[in-house]
Amino acid sequence: MSRTPSNMLPLGTTAPNFKLLDTVSGKMLSLAELKSDKATVIMFICNHCPFVKHIDDGIVALAKDYQSKGVSFIAISSNDIENYPQDSPDLMKVEAEKVGYTFPYLYDETQEVAKAYQAACTPDFYLFDAELKCVYRGQLDDSRPGNGQPVTGKDLRSALDCVLNNKGVDSEQRPSLGCNIKWKVS
Incomplete structure (x- = not known):
């Protein structure tokens, strides 16, 4: 397991902005279609990463x-499927249905979206406010495979609560850590 930070x-x-294939619905979806007028969470994940x-x-x-509070969630996988076929769009759909994702799971075939967001690892989380300005980026919480910390989502939950309550989000934020x-390869 590599340990790459955000x-x-x-x-x-x-x-x-982006327009990507939603592997669950089979439709091309854009940020403009998916964003919320309250807050939007964009996360870079993949099927096979043990951190995810x-x-x-x-x-x-x-x-x-x-989501019941009006927040939009968007998951994106940008991995090279030639060398990591377990992250292919067909298997992304299977994974989304198996795990129970209630949000689009988009495939970034060109990897241009990951580059635009400066995404480095899976998982990598971003929270944007109503104006689509980044107010949080980094970890879900302190839990990592094998460290014994419970998965609570406390860091991202705290940032979401601040945005929803019109409070400033603390700028001291911890990077996520995961697989690169x-x-x-060009």
């Missing part, structure tokens, strides 16, 4: 708790 996109950055598998249930619980995004 690059920590500068706070205040406007969310880069470790928090999958926590991601599902978080989304269920906050599997970049294509």
Whole structure:
């Protein structure tokens, strides 16, 4: 298991636009279609990463708790499927249905979206406010495979609560840690 930290996109950055294949519905979906007028969470994940598998249930619980409050959740996989076929769109759909994702699971075939967001690892989390300005980026919580910490989502939950209550999000944020995004070899 590699242990790659987030690059920590500068706070205040406007969310880069995209239009990607939703592996569950088979439709091309854009950020403009998926964003919320309250808050939008974008997460870079993949099927095979043990760091993602470790928090999958926590991601599902978080989304269920906050979608009812008007928050939009979007998952994106940007891994090179030639060398990591377990992350292919067909298997992404299977994984989303198995785990119970209640949000789109998009495939970034060109990896341009991951580059635009400066995503480095899976999982990598970003929270954007109503104006699509980055107010949080980094970890879900302190839990990692094997460290004995419970998956609570406390870091992202705290940031979401601040946004929903019109309070500033603490700028002291911890990077996520996970498997590196599997970049294509040019």
